[in-house]
Amino acid sequence: MKKIFEILLIPLFLISLFYFSSKNKSNNIKKDKSTILQxxxxxxxxxNYTETFVFSEDSAYVPxxxxxxxxxxWVDLVEDNDKIVLQHxxxxxxxxxxxxxxxxxxxxxxxxxxxxxxxxxxxxxxxLLNKNDVRGKWSQKVxxxxxxxxxxxxxxxxxxxxxxxxxxxxxxxLARRENMIRSDYNVLNRRNRVQITDYGxxxxxxxxxxxxxxxxxNVIAMEKGYNTYARVDNDKCKLAEDWWATHYKKxxxxxxxxxxxxxLNKDLSIDLDNNSITLYNKLSKLEKDSIKxxxxxxxxxxxxxx
Numbered sequence: 001m002k003k004i005f006e007i008l009l010i011p012l013f014l015i016s017l018f019y020f021s022s023k024n025k026s027n028n029i030k031k032d033k034s035t036i037l038q039x040x041x042x043x044x045x046x047x048n049y050t051e052t053f054v055f056s057e058d059s060a061y062v063p064x065x066x067x068x069x070x071x072x073x074w075v076d077l078v079e080d081n082d083k084i085v086l087q088h089x090x091x092x093x094x095x096x097x098x099x100x101x102x103x104x105x106x107x108x109x110x111x112x113x114x115x116x117x118x119x120x121x122x123x124x125x126x127x128l129l130n131k132n133d134v135r136g137k138w139s140q141k142v143x144x145x146x147x148x149x150x151x152x153x154x155x156x157x158x159x160x161x162x163x164x165x166x167x168x169x170x171x172x173x174l175a176r177r178e179n180m181i182r183s184d185y186n187v188l189n190r191r192n193r194v195q196i197t198d199y200g201x202x203x204x205x206x207x208x209x210x211x212x213x214x215x216x217x218n219v220i221a222m223e224k225g226y227n228t229y230a231r232v233d234n235d236k237c238k239l240a241e242d243w244w245a246t247h248y249k250k251x252x253x254x255x256x257x258x259x260x261x262x263x264l265n266k267d268l269s270i271d272l273d274n275n276s277i278t279l280y281n282k283l284s285k286l287e288k289d290s291i292k293x294x295x296x297x298x299x300x301x302x303x304x305x306x
Contacts, residue, residue, distance in 0.1 A: 025136075029110060032138060032157040035164045036084050036108050039194075039201055040077050042237035043229040046070045049177065051209075056184070056220040063221065067177060073103065073229070074240035078255075083109040087251075089240040100243040102251065102280075104150070105143040112139035114265060115152045118171040120186050120212045122270040124149050140168065140194070144176075146280040147254045148270060148303075149262070153192060165195035171210075185209040185220050200231040253296040254283060261304065269305040279303050 047070075051063040072091040079085035088103040111134045116124040134154055141152040153168025172188045189208040195201060205225030211218045234241070261268070272278075282299050 028136070031159060032110070033080075033084065035157055035159070035196055036086075036138075037077065037080070038196055039086060039229070040075050041200075042232050042234045042241075043073050043075065043200055044070065044232050044236070045073045045230075046228045047177075048224075048226040048228075050224055051221050052224050053222040054220070055222075058184075061184075061220070064178060064182065064223075072098070072232075072237055072240065074237040074244065075229075076241070076244055078105075083107050083112075085255075087244065089237075089244045091237055091240040094236040096239070098239055100240050102145050102244075102247070104145065105147065107139075107141040107143070109139050109141070111135060111137065112154070114262075115139060115154065116141075116149050116262065116268060118149070118151055118173060118187065122173070122272055124268045126265050126267050128265070129154065138166065140166070140192070142172075143258070144280075146278070146283060147251065147258050148279065149258075149268065151190060153190075163195065165193055167191070167193045175207075182209075185211045187212045187217070197228075200229040202229070203227040250283070250286065250291045250296070253291070253293045254300070256293065257297050257300050261300075270303055271305050272303070275303055 047067065049064075049067040054061060054063060072094055074089040074091065076087045076089065077084070078087050084107070086106050086108075088105065090101050090103040092099045111131075113129045113131060113134055115127045115129055117127055119125050137154050137156045139152060139154045142150045144150045151170040151172035153170035155166050155168035157164060157166045169189065169191045172190050174182065174186060175188050187210040189210055191206040193202075193204040195204065203225070204227075205223070207223040207225060208219050209221045209223060211220055279300065283296070286295070286299075
């Protein structure tokens with residue numbers, strides 16, 4: 001009788017184990033999502049970058065100048081379903097005549113297996129990740145101002161001792177802030193840390209500037225990035241918020257096209273050399289009556305090498 005009772009207890013134990021495991025996973029996802037959503041709102045942002053170590057063998061090597069810049073940024077929640085989409089809108093100051101421009105975008109997805117890794121020369125390689133390698137983790141996919149890919153990484157949100165942070169390492173193109181001043185590296189290997197703070201959130205970076213060839217990666221320098229997002233009253237981002245409300249529809253069409261192309265799960269190459277006008281400028285200059293999916297799709301397709 002005792003043996004029969006013990007046998008009956010086994011499935012009950014397994015059911016309980018499954019129940020508590022599923023409940024714990026659900027709670028973890030909710031905690032992660034609520035943490036990501038804390039990045040929404042209006043922020044006074046300070047960008048800080050400085051080169052820390054030089055490995056270049058060029059005796060005439062000149063490090064990049066230190067960069068410090070303060071702007072305002074409106075971070076808008078665009079989607080909150082199977083993925084969380086946060087769009088950044090840059091506003092140069094809190095003045096009523098400040099300049100506003102669409103900035104970067106970050107998409108977050110739980111246990112995401114589909115990743116595009118930057119290679120070199122405007123080419124991204126599609127990678128299907130192993131399910132075990134992404135279990136419990138979130139992908140952060142960062143997109144440029146024209147919504148073409150920039151970099152993607154996978155990591156776990158860590159909540160410990162009152163601190164919440166996420167880390168990953170990912171290759172990216174030459175930093176936008178150095179497009180006009182540097183040509184001696186073509187890959188920025190980024191160690192990204194996103195951390196929620198008492199003032200808002202922090203984007204901390206430890207980057208390697210790499211010159212990549214078919215044969216090797218040569219690290220020429222390392223760089224520290226320390227970008228603080230200090231939460232301020234939403235009224236300070238009114239211009240950015242209003243601008244985004246006016247232009248949202250067009251950029252939704254742009255996102256939809258890129259999503260369709262990336263969902264093909266095949267390598268992506270962008271042709272910038274034969275396009276004298278940037279994709280962002282072409283899209284920005286669309287007349288109001290030209291903001292239609294087919295027209296937007298045609299503009300973007302001209303930049304893609306199939």
